[in-house]
Amino acid sequence: MAIGAPTDRPGYLHEAVLYDSDEEFLGVVVPFLQEGVAAGEPCLVALGASTTRLVRAAVRDTTGLTFLDDRYDRPASVIRSNRDLFAAHVADGASRIRVASEVPHPGVGAPWDGWARYEAAVNHAYAEFPLWGLCAYDTRITPGSVLDDVARTHPHLATADGRGVNPRYQDPTEFLARRPPSRGDPVETASPPVVDLIDPTPATARGAVHAASTARPDTFRSDPTAPGIFQADAPQADTPQRETPKLGPTDIDSLVLGVSEAVTNALIHGRPPVRFRLWLTPDRIVATVTDRGDGPSDPFAGLLPVSTTCPGGLGLWLTHQLCSHVTLDTTDHGFTIRLVVGTPQPGRSGHAADTA
Amino acid sequence: MLPTLRDQPAAPRHQGLLAASAGHRRTGMSTWARAALDRSEKLLTLCAPIDTDIASRAGSALTALTPEELHTAARPAELLQRARPDRDHGLGILVWADAVISATSRDTHEEIETTLARLCRDHRVSVLCVYDRGGERRRKRDGAGSEHLDLAVGRHLDGLQEQRLALHRTGDSLYVDGEIDMSNLDVFATALRALTDTPSPTVHIDMGGVTFLAAAGVRTLIRDTAPYRDRGADVEIYATPHITRILQLIDIHRLPRLHLICRGVSTNTI
Secondary structure, three states, X not given: OOOOOOOOXXXXXXXXXXXOOHHHHHHHHHHHHHHHHHOOOOEEEEOOHXXXXXXXXXXXXXXXXXXXXXXXXXXXXXXXXXXXXXXXHHHOOOOOEEEEEOOOOHHHOOOOHHHHHHHHHHHHHOOOXXXXXXXXXXXXXXXXXXXXXXXXXXXXXXXXXXEEEOOOOOOHHHHHHOOOOOOOOHHHHHOOOOXXXXXXXXXXXXXXXXXXXXXXXXXXXXXXXXXXXXXXHOOOOOOOOOOOOOOXXXXXXXXXXXXXXXXXXXXXXXOOOOEEEEEEOOOEEEEEEEEOOOOOOOOOOOOOOOOOOOOOOHHHHHHHHHOOEEEEEEEOOEEEEEEEEEOOOOOOOOOHHHOO | OOOOHHHOOOOOOEEEEEEOOHHHHHHHHHHHHHHHXXXXXXXXXXXXXXXXXXXXXXXXXXXXXXXXXXXOOOOHHHHHXXXXXXXXXXXXXXXXXXXXXXXXXXXXXXXXXXHHHHHHHHOOEEEEEEEEOOOHHHXXXXXXXXXXXXXXHHOOOOOEEOOOEEEXXXXXXXXXXXXXXXXXXXXXXXXXXXXXXXXXXXXXXEEEEEEEEOHHHXXXXXXXXXXXXXXXXXXXXXXXXXXXXXXXXXXXXXXXXXXEEEOOEEOOOO
8 A cells, every 4th residue: 555645735634534344444444543653743533432443453562553532422522622632742742643543423423414514624624733643434334324424524545455546535624515405313303392492582591401411300200292202211120120211410501501592592693483402311401592584604503613702603612512404594484503402313214315 | 719709798788679670579578578677677769669568567667768868979978867767776778770770870879889889888788779681682682781780780799699690709709609601691791700800919819609500601710811911911710510511522621721620620730
């Protein structure tokens, strides 16, 4: 395989490797890391648990490699912490930083919309760093629609046979502006919302989140007006009690902030009516805020760091930092922001291509 | 461990109320008037209509003042002499600021506020000044409120109550309780500007009682303390873990001369 980067241009080299076997994965990733170690470059490994095991077994000697575990939780948080990390390496004198990473997708049980936006946005967010990022995707488990987005967000492609420029790469602004509608959470179609308010004030919306989230899910299971998810999740009489939601006060605080900011943005920047809905499930809370406006004009809204002195954008960025999953959708009917705290679901498949 | 700023709450003497609506104003006035009567204070009103049940309960203990009687030119002793048949009990003075300004002028009302401050300082007098926040529709549109907000904030250091926010000042410390969002950002900003209008090298902002802080509130915190910090002075912010988390995400503690302290632990070194 080719030695060295496919281009000498400084800045961010954003490359994807699509592999269909462990051998192919190792054939690209291991030389990538070993060449970096040999050149004295910081080499970061931010892969999933099973691929990390493959790498550890293949390289044997992990000297020079930094393993970052469980790093990929929220796209905006990763951008924030990666930028800090890269800046620290540059300050330490690194002339190039190598990162081998994997982001979550429905193939591993996570929603993709946020990570699609991430893969596009990092082309800007990391542009100032001398970074070579190799993003690994296992085509055996990655849905077709995800692979399609990967092809449009990575300017470079790598295989065990060599590297090259990706002709399908799209400008991130264009990619982000033409996103297909996000997947809704399954609970949105499975049951009616427990909160449905038109034109609430931010304070009213916050109060509704607090009130709804302090209600025990058991209450809803026995509520005939709330069929669906709660009944489906209700334990059988002879089975042990299902574990209660893993939602803590921090999750509720995060959602309260996200909903308040969403309603505030809708009132200030959007067009009425503003509709706020909320669904509860045992392991997550889903909220949507819809207005008739066009949504944020900045395609990178919520993902890239914002100035604390210029107006706008900070609430949406904070929401992306704090909520588990955020989607933004503009259609002919208006703008919808969806917030999830707890464990987000991949969502309903709207694409025939999603049979991996 | 730093001493907490909340150890010595100020006695509520000269307080302000920012009324969100006519109903809020009425309720605020009635509640305060009843409490004054419960303390056996003689009740004086200035341009402040009160409910008939309170008026009948007060009976002869109720006096409606004219603006002239509270003008700085008027002698406080005379007023107190005339208004207080029983020297053992204090006076409670209820003022509807917007009505006073309509009946006289803003300048006159400012002088009245000065008189009231002096009365509260030197005598057993407690005061509630009610300022209107403007119509619901107006606030919904632009989040703005009282056009005399500077007076409401600047003259009621003992306590200023807004629908969702309460402020009080002791010297160079501002205590904030409640929720900060688009509906009261202007109040928070005005309070920060008043706090930092001081030659003191340090001011303290105790947000230990803040249960919600919108992103725009963080921006206000940064923007409206910037001129003070630019002069080389320091701002210390005390916050709960929840608010600290928000402020740290925004890297507020990395801004020059802004110190974030969570439960007595400085986060500047974290």
